[in-house]
Amino acid sequence: MNQTLAALGWTDHFARQVQLDADQRPTRITAVHRSRLDGLQAGGAVSLSPTESAGSYAVGDWVVASGAAASAPLERTTAITRRAAGEESKPQLIAANVDTLGIVTSCNADFNVARLERYLTMCAASGCLPLVILTKADQCDDPQDFVKQAERLSPLLSTIAINAKDAEDVERLNPWCGAGQTLALVGSSGVGKTTIQNRLTGIEDTTQDIRADDAKGRHTTTNRNLRATRAGGWLIDTPGMRELRLVDAEDGVEEVFSDITELAALCKFNDCAHQTEPGCAVRAAIDNGTLDADRLDRWRKLDRENRFNTATVGENRAHQRRLQKLYDAGQERGRSKRGK
Numbered sequence: 040m041n042q043t044l045a046a047l048g049w050t051d052h053f054a055r056q057v058q059l060d061a062d063q064r065p066t067r068i069t070a071v072h073r074s075r076l077d078g079l080q081a082g083g084a085v086s087l088s089p090t091e092s093a094g095s096y097a098v099g100d101w102v103v104a105s106g107a108a109a110s111a112p113l114e115r116t117t118a119i120t121r122r123a124a125g126e127e128s129k130p131q132l133i134a135a136n137v138d139t140l141g142i143v144t145s146c147n148a149d150f151n152v153a154r155l156e157r158y159l160t161m162c163a164a165s166g167c168l169p170l171v172i173l174t175k176a177d178q179c180d181d182p183q184d185f186v187k188q189a190e191r192l193s194p195l196l197s198t199i200a201i202n203a204k205d206a207e208d209v210e211r212l213n214p215w216c217g218a219g220q221t222l223a224l225v226g227s228s229g230v231g232k233t234t235i236q237n238r239l240t241g242i243e244d245t246t247q248d249i250r251a252d253d254a255k256g257r258h259t260t261t262n263r264n265l266r267a268t269r270a271g272g273w274l275i276d277t278p279g280m281r282e283l284r285l286v287d288a289e290d291g292v293e294e295v296f297s298d299i300t301e302l303a304a305l306c307k308f309n310d311c312a313h314q315t316e317p318g319c320a321v322r323a324a325i326d327n328g329t330l331d332a333d334r335l336d337r338w339r340k341l342d343r344e345n346r347f348n349t350a351t352v353g354e355n356r357a358h359q360r361r362l363q364k365l366y367d368a369g370q371e372r373g374r375s376k377r378g379k
């Protein structure tokens with residue numbers, strides 16, 4: 040597969056960061072393995088050795104290859120992260136340099152304003168442009184009603200209603216995954232992500248290019264994580280993309296709920312909880328009908344949850360430090376006992 044760098048997504052943003060020697064090649068990362076990176080260059084697919092730990096790279100990253108050695112990732116335009124599962128709840132990088140995050144929901148009971156706001160918040164924190172894709176328009180009497188409800192959530196939002204099983208309908212997504220453009224999809228199970236991806240990539244069987252490392256520890260090339268679209272662009276599909284949660288997304292909450300944060304700035308007290316305080320601009324807006332009380336509730340919930348997630352990440356670090364102190368103190372006691 041031969042590509043121009045621009046078609047791979049290379050822009051001035053990346054070009055400005057490097058002075059390329061004759062033997063150096065910009066490379067887009069298509070898969071991250073424990074001790075190896077798969078990538079695409081203008082000349083085709085390559086396999087590279089990372090110079091940083093594997094965790095510092097993500098699918099979609101740009102690196103500079105000198106021979107078979109990959110530089111550290113170039114500064115990203117966008118980064119999608121999630122809160123890692125388990126004990127170590129530090130943010131985990133899911134994908135880099137995604138231009139548009141397609142938030143997929145259906146014109147049915149899956150459509151849920153609170154959930155859309157969560158995804159929009161995450162999208163804002165990542166730096167990607169949001170695109171709401173409403174599937175199953177063919178099974179609904181008035182898809183435009185759903186479109187309107189979604190568009191009300193943010194002026195930055197594009198919304199499109201489609202039948203994901205209809206090839207022409209799915210082609211309407213081409214502007215977001217044409218040459219040089221990278222798209223990723225999020226959404227609940229069953230909303231039609233796989234159906235859309237298969238149409239966009241022309242690959243009907245998603246399992247066909249999944250191949251694990253073989254028994255001898257060799258790797259086989261897989262294009263599953265960063266897949267070429269028929270429109271000439273890229274689609275990122277990793278297991279992590281499917282399990283996204285909010286992390287460190289405070290900026291995102293502010294952007295998506297700018298109407299509320301702007302009002303809150305006008306409250307008489309700057310620690311106003313918008314409950315019963317005098318001079319509360321938020322309650323005033325609810326009273327005069329310019330702000331929806333449900334929206335305030337959803338903001339509270341999201342803000343609280345986001346603070347909790349972020350706090351847990353911080354608390355975990357604090358917890359680790361406390362454990363280390365206890366451990367050090369224990370060793371010290373042991374030493375002084377033995378010394379007696």
Ligand SMILES: Nc1nc2c(ncn2[C@@H]2O[C@H](COP(=O)(O)OP(=O)(O)OP(=O)(O)O)[C@@H](O)[C@H]2O)c(=O)[nH]1
Pocket residue numbers: 174175176177178201202203204226227228229230231232233234235281
């Ligand atoms: N009629 C209709 N059916 C759809 C549409 N989109 C998806 N479906 C059907 O809904 C079912 C689920 O679609 P998938 O593409 O597997 O959904 P998914 O989001 O990939 O689900 P997970 O793989 O569980 O995350 C399939 O039977 C699809 O054929 C649509 O726009 N219209």
Ligand SMILES: [Zn+2]
Pocket residue numbers: 303306307311312313314316318319320321322
């Ligand atoms: Zn207030």
